Amino acid sequence: MTNYLNKSIKELNTLLKNKTIKPIDLVEEAFEKIEKDGLNAFITLNKEEALKQAKELENKEVDNLLFGLPIALKDNIVTKDLRTTCASHMLDDFLPIYDATVVKKLKEKNMIIIGKTNMDEFAMGSTGETSYFPHTKNPWNEKKVPGGSSSGSAAAVSSREVSLALGTDTGGSIRQPSSFCGLVGLKPTYGRVSRYGLIAFASSLDQIGPMTNTVEDNAILLEAISGKDENDLTSSRKEVPHYVDSIGKPIKGTRVAVPNYYMSETIDIEVRNQVKEVIELLEKAGCTVDYIDIPYLEYAIPLYQIIALGEASSNLARYDGIRYGHVTENYENLEELYKYSRGEGFGNEVKRRIMIGSYILSGKNANVYYRKALKVRNKMTEEFKKVFETYDLIIGPTNTNVAYDFGVKSDDALKSFYDDLLTIPVNMAGLPAMSLPIGFNHEHLPIGMHIIASYFEEEKIYKLASYIEKHLHLECNPKEEESC
Amino acid sequence: MLVPTIGIEVHVELKSKSKVYSTSKNAFSNEPNTFVNEIDLGYPGTLPKLNKEVINMALKASIACHCHINKRMHWDRKNYFYPDLPKGYQITQQDTPIGYDGYLEINVDGQKKKIGMERIHIEEDTCKSIHGLSGTMLNFNRAGVPLIEVVSKPDMKSDKEAVAYLETLRETLLYLGISDVKIEEGSMRCDCNISLSEEGSDKLGTKIEIKNIGSISNVGLAILYETKRQREILENGGTLKEETRRFDDHTGTTILMRVKETGNDYRYFPEPDIPYVELSDEWIQDVENNMPVLPTELRNYYREVGINENAIQTLISNIELSKYLEEVKKLCNPVVAANFLTGDLLSYLNKKECSLESLHMSKEGFCKVVSLLEEKKLSSKQLKDFLPVFLESKKEPEEIMKELGMVQITDENALLSMVKEVIEKNPNSVEDFKNGLDRAVKYLMGQIMKESKGKANPQLVMELLVQELKKY
Structure with missing residues (x-):
């Protein structure tokens, strides 16, 4: 089997341009790998259409870096005429009638959609286990969770079934699986990428972002999907920079903050030590690194439970069995139609979150919980802004730990939220942040580092990340014998 | 003596070109589900847009009702399940209505009174349910049609005041050109709240809501009936519960729909998909500068120039005629023009069932006839024979008079x-x-x-x- 999908965007672009390979070679390689791997990274494959498109592209000029490259999309991003399920029984036969804005943008670049990737149901979960479909395995160790909710995108990119994917991040759903599977995952600034066509979980937190094997690929893909969209009022008019220009730029003088909260004893010692090594590397490169306190970070999880679940309870009200989605077979009246369709269509985690969210917004609770949470969220945001008056970037671990065994947290509804302890504050403030692989633990499971920037300063993240990536020179491929 | 206190909520469909949160056409169609896109259907992944024309229309209404303007406003989600509500929530303005604390001046039997305006806010209409034998069908053409909800303060004390308030509101919105305000067709919908209390007492009685009354005159009848019904119960020592009723125009009575349970729980929260909208002073000023002349102002002008009260009422209730008079009032005698418009011309339009606009009548021609009438060269008797020929041929007025032998003896x-x-x-x-x-x-x-x-x-x-x- 060929292994072109281990290569970077620029390498593949050169090969396509000088006709060493054709798009169909990449597409065929992707499907062969997917079928052989058995990772359950995909829910729906776009095989027929992808092969057809690859053939058609043979007669076209390779006019941009992403031309003819396969990409995987998380299954909560709608694709016209291609089944989009949100990994839920509720939508397991749902054929969207339109393309999400990001999908349109990728199609304009002549990228080839390989399929729709597995995830936690409606992006609710951090292990992939809440999927209605067989859960995704971690390519590094199939007994371990791949992380979630963008489980399939992470596993597919990590195992080189594809080299590029889109995920979505509401509380860490790009960064945590990227960390668990050893890849580069970025949650852009809120408003950088259009949410039109992203099936909403928590509207004020959701963002689509690139998941790749290299920092440079990540920068190229982000540029392709960013920009103002008239269909999304929350998208920003701010000009989209050439992110790739930041790769390899000098980092001397960069002011870096490390929140003490991110390096506390709650965090696994191996993870902390790995981050400390990177800090030394940065100091040697002429960066200043200070340990600081950021107030309100400790409220991240209750804030998430109130704001994200409140919004989710409303966003998921539209699945009522009337216009699309699962409809119960037996009902006598309207109330039964609602109850049974929703009862049968949604899984337990989704139901639990809808119930909590509805409770939080009910009557007086709206003031006691929701409005108070919005105030705390503003405070937290202000604190981040203060930090960025002095510092260029905040770094720390992406997660408290590395990938763990399946089933460990699925019996405890609260525990899984704690995976997102360090990632949620970023969504609350709407900041951009990346998870970058920086090493492995004693079981050879990847460790991810978190790089957080101020609003629309993704360039600073790419600059620092590309430096670290270059100097660590990790072989981050679970299939390579010689890896690390 | 127990007297009624009345507050009125009115939903008004705005006639913007497109819907409030999507670019689908906002119009009536005989074909169901034709003016519909993925946003109107509440498809997964869709997000609302925001129609600026709707904001401007709501601003006009707020200014005409002397409201304060919320210069920084947001939208809220009102969550409930119903088949006609595609997203499972309605996008409305709960916390920051575009207009608040205004008033409308009404005139009852020559007495002027200000009726307080609680709020005016923007929201979306639901789709239309058609209940048939084979089940309920849904027509999404109406889903997302812009509405303003106009909520009065409980300032009305009689059926006459309520009717006058609704007529004034309807006229105002009609002259603003923002709605057809046709109650029969549902582009204006009225709900009344009535409670009874001792005259002069500050304490209000139990509130009864009468929903969706089919005409302004029925509002008056419903209030009269409801006042009598409640008075009888209370005077006989009975008590009332908060409830929702409907008016039956066949029997002239109100009928119980449901008793209100402990407040509906709509789980309101700020709509995260629509950022705050800042209405700058320039924006508001611009809308204010482009406000059309409103009925109150028109009435004052008509009285000033000496048009009689009957003609004034006819002009106000026929917006096409009053608009025409606005255009020609400087070119000819406005009093003679008003009498001509509301007299023979209106009869002709009614008889032919056509609009002023559809006539082949130039403003010059109209003014010529007015001056012939003013100079008594054309008598009112002659006008009756003259008019059809004038309107149906393209000849000059003098030529027609000659042909009809209407040339005057001036020797x-x-x-x-x-x-x-x-x-x-x-x-x-x-x-x-x-x-x-x-x-x-x-x-x-x-x-x-x-x-x-x-x-x-x-x-x-x-x-x-x-x-x-x-x-x-």
Whole structure:
């Protein structure tokens, strides 16, 4: 089997341009790998259409870096005429009638959609286990969770079934699986990428972002999907920079903050030590690194439970069995139609979150919980802004730990939220942040580092990340014998 | 004495070109589900847009109702399940209505009164459910049509005040050009809240809501009935529960729909998909500068120039006529023009069931007729024969008059001999004139016009007649 999908965007672009390979070679390689791997990274494959498109592209000029490259999309991003399920029984036969804005943008670049990737149901979960479909395995160790909710995108990119994917991040759903599977995952600034066509979980937190094997690929893909969209009022008019220009730029003088909260004893010692090594590397490169306190970070999880679940309870009200989605077979009246369709269509985690969210917004609770949470969220945001008056970037671990065994947290509804302890504050403030692989633990499971920037300063993240990536020179491929 | 206190909520469909949160067409169609896109259907992944035209229309309504404007406003989600609500929530403005704390001035039997305006806010309509034998069908053409909800304060004390309030509101919105305000067609929907309390008491009684009343006059009837019903119950020692009723126009009574349970729980929260909208002073000023003339202002002008009350009422309730008068009032005598418009011209339009706009009548032509009438060259009697020809041919007014033999006799000698002849034939009238009875002149005048088949110039005849009579 060929292994072109281990290569970077620029390498593949050169090969396509000088006709060493054709798009169909990449597409065929992707499907062969997917079928052989058995990772359950995909829910729906776009095989027929992808092969057809690859053939058609043979007669076209390779006019941009992403031309003819396969990409995987998380299954909560709608694709016209291609089944989009949100990994839920509720939508397991749902054929969207339109393309999400990001999908349109990728199609304009002549990228080839390989399929729709597995995830936690409606992006609710951090292990992939809440999927209605067989859960995704971690390519590094199939007994371990791949992380979630963008489980399939992470596993597919990590195992080189594809080299590029889109995920979505509401509380860490790009960064945590990227960390668990050893890849580069970025949650852009809120408003950088259009949410039109992203099936909403928590509207004020959701963002689509690139998941790749290299920092440079990540920068190229982000540029392709960013920009103002008239269909999304929350998208920003701010000009989209050439992110790739930041790769390899000098980092001397960069002011870096490390929140003490991110390096506390709650965090696994191996993870902390790995981050400390990177800090030394940065100091040697002429960066200043200070340990600081950021107030309100400790409220991240209750804030998430109130704001994200409140919004989710409303966003998921539209699945009522009337216009699309699962409809119960037996009902006598309207109330039964609602109850049974929703009862049968949604899984337990989704139901639990809808119930909590509805409770939080009910009557007086709206003031006691929701409005108070919005105030705390503003405070937290202000604190981040203060930090960025002095510092260029905040770094720390992406997660408290590395990938763990399946089933460990699925019996405890609260525990899984704690995976997102360090990632949620970023969504609350709407900041951009990346998870970058920086090493492995004693079981050879990847460790991810978190790089957080101020609003629309993704360039600073790419600059620092590309430096670290270059100097660590990790072989981050679970299939390579010689890896690390 | 138990007296009613009345508050009214009105939902008004705005006639913007497109829907409030999507670019689908906002119009009536006989074909169901034709003006619909993925946003209107609440498809997964869709997000609302925001129609600026709707904001401007709601601003107009708020300014016309003397409201304060929320210069920084957001939208909220009102969550509930119903098949006509595609997203499972309605996007509305709960916390920051675009307009608040205003008033409308009404006139009841010559008495002016200000009715307080609680709020005006923007929201979306639901889709239309059609209940049939085979089940309920849904037409999404209406889903996302912009509405404003106009909520009065409980300031009305009688059915007459309620009716006057609704008529004033309807007129105002019609003149703003933001809605068709047709209650029969559902573009204006009225809910009334009525409670009874002792006259002069601050304490309000139990609130009863009457939903979706089909016409303004029925609002009056519903309030009268409801006042009587509640009064009877209370005076007989009974108590009332908060409930929702509907008005049955066949029996003229209100019928219980449901008893209100402990407050509906709509789980309101700020709509995260629509950022705050800042209405700058320039924006508001711009809308204010482009406000059309409103009925109150028009009435004042009409009275000032001396148009009679009947014609004023006819003009106000026929917006096409009052708009036309606005255009021509500087080009001709507005009083004569008003009488012409509300008299023969309106009868002609009604008879032919057509609009003023559809006529082949130039403003110059209209003004020419007005000055002919003003100079009495064309009598009101002649006008009846003249008008259809004028409106249906493209000929000049003078030409038509000539063809119809309506050219006046202005030759003084000819007229004088007619005057003399009539005076000689009617010695009794001459006596009456000497005794100071005005009707004598009118009678003789009529005789001369009859004699001349209406062709005598009345002004000249009058002068000659008086001159001749004085000789006796």
